[in-house]
Amino acid sequence: MPLTLDRSHVLPFLDDRPALDDRVAQAHRRVLDGETEMPEMLGWRRMLLDPDDALLESVAETAAEIRDRADVLLCIGIGGSYLGAEAVMQALDTPFSDDGPEILFAGHHLGPEYHERLFQYLDGKSVYVNVISKSGTTLEPALAFRFARRFVERHFDDADRRIIATTDADRGALHDLAVDKGYRRYVVPNGVGGRFSVLTPVGLLPIAASGVDTRSLFYGAVAGAREVTDADAGHPALQYAGDRYALGEQGYKTEVMAVMDPALRGIGAWWQQLFGESEGKDGKGLFPVVLQYTTDLHSVGQYVQQGQRTLVESFLRIDDAGEGLEVAEQDDNGDGLNYLAGKTYGEINEKAYAATAEAHAEGGVPNWTVTLPRLDAENVGRLIHFYEHAVSVSGKLLGVNPFNQPGVENYKQKMFSLLGKPS
Template identity: 80%
Template sequence: MPLHFDRQYAADALAELDVDRDALDGDVLAAHQRVLNGETASPEMLGWRQMLLDPDDALLESVADTANEIRERADALLCIGIGGSYLGAEAVMQALVPPFSDDGPEVLFAGHHLGPDYHRRLFEYLDGKSVYINIISKSGTTLEPALAFRLARRFLEDRFDDADRRIIATTDAQRGTLHDFAVERGYRRYVVPDDVGGRFSVLTPVGLLPIAASGVDVRTLFYGAVAEARELTEADASHPALQYAADRHAFHESGYKTEVLASMDPRLTGIGDWWQQLFGESEGKEGKGLFPVTLQYTTDLHSVGQYVQQGQRVLVETFLRIDDADDGPAVKEEDSDPDGLNYLAGKPYGFVNEKAYEGTAEAHAEGGVPNWTLTLSRLDAETLGRLLYFYEHAVAVSGTMLDVDPFNQPGVETYKQKMFSLLGRP
């Protein structure tokens, strides 16, 4: 199977907590059916699922055509957006675009924070390059991307006679500041669907256009998610996504507070960042939800690994890994064995990483951290598409089990109100 889910250490912990598994399976199936039947708190926001059950091949072809133009004409594509408007695309590209590659345009991001030095240096770096812009915002008024777009638009207009051709707006279909401005200026437009929230939008043009421009086959990515969605339509409580949702709920109800997503390969770090927003915004409301934290192992075993092993016992953990034990450069034998590593001679990096994972999972379980492992059989577009939908469906179900609305984020507006008041916005 493309995704393999191992829940042994979590199951052992739940058995010690005396969780009624039959009742838990019944609860997760009830929540699952509510998602399938459109009986969630916001049934109008289930487009992330419906679009996979009824694929729009013409849209995929249009995205691919625009991406091909960008790849042919641009040295750099600047994607402007924040939150779900960039995290999904960045995650997929980090996973699938080979590092140190010069195939196609460099994809850069702006408007995802307010760092002044970053944005100054970004436009200095872009000077002299052939640049396209993809501005991604449903409203066009979110402060961070709106400010960056002002800078970027002026940058293009000062340098290119065809600046308007080089700007592509991904925004609301019919209304909003960015929609109206894009129509006025004649920008090409793609639609952020009304029934898809930002954190679920990676498989819409929000994510698909920049991903395609990076050289990833978005049709294969999309249809990987289609396959996972169709499989889950017929699933029972034994499906890994539902087991994961059920286990998480049981730990939440037993007093656990935090979930760590530990990626065992740096190519998956961006998936962790995307997962963190997906689960944090979907579940973190009304005083509920596991706090999502993403770590990179083995790197972070040398920073917060001590806390995970022996700190407060309020953590659960998911290991996200790739089945690649035979990959990477092999350790070479040296005559004098100066570092004592000849016992690893002939072993590839992937084998060493696998044993690091196995030892860590066992150690953390023994230290009181229940954990699961989600293994990708290979790292390709199809498998990653499946993974994206796996998490989207799981959080819809787990949020429904918590009796919160998985598709709104009212708390996000609070900081904006305070910030705009301090800035003196009319």
């Protein structure tokens, strides 16, 4: 069973939603036909319709070497160059497992103590580095790579083997350095923007090094792309895109993604970038933010329930999440929990989700539920495609270009000025 979308807590809030179906279907067809702003940036879809099995095999072979030789794989990148990989690994890695190399990240912020302690921690370990940057000049990863390159060159005779560059096919500072030093290279495809790149070598190499079955991940997305090709407005991705647009037109401002399992928190962070960068232009788009329930019900749950009624909410849950520990009856019952005897963590979490969705709807918060049948590589691949297609359609409905991010440059220019970067 593919993923499902429950709209029962959204439909009562919508004004004349069926009238939008024709516009959704038209936007969907234009995405399929490449009738979008920057149609060349639909590579994330084209690559799924024409899978490159040789690339998947190459990635798997390099990942096997890393798993065999490395204690740590250091991934250097920012934004789409790390969020997708981190999301998939967080979702599919076994908690508290030490199978395979430790995957660490750098260059995704400018925290001074983090990077200083990182290289102290790496001392004495077998380290591989995967630096991910199309240009090689983005400040945060380029700075981290300066230190990582120096570390590897000082500590290992085979530094050129241990550094792997995922970058532009033909040009750029990182491409040129990789050619000069003889680093192995993987390509950031020209037609795939950073936030859509998790199923390219940008994400696939570190994900494979963590032990995830990247072929199943990729082909899960392939199945999603093939299914949506012949879909009508009743497809879950199109319903989600249309509902979001309709609610935005009705005055809602913010979408909360509420994940019901900590393993899904990284998916939420990836979704946050995908929708924030794709839709947040020209004063348009819902502001995306991710929360983890039930944790955040004890922090901002009060606001969600009774704050300004500008929120919509999408729950992300797993149908077959596993039962976990079972509550046993205790003679003293000092905590008053004997009424839960015989129930498992999984059952209790499921009731918490159902209660929260109902309470929030009653409190005036429209909410969908996206349900994965299982948390495995194939279904995570399907989920990635679900959101990528939905945001492309919703961008078309909004009248914005979902494939650029011009506002990201504003802070960079001011920062470079303050740092004294030459013109």
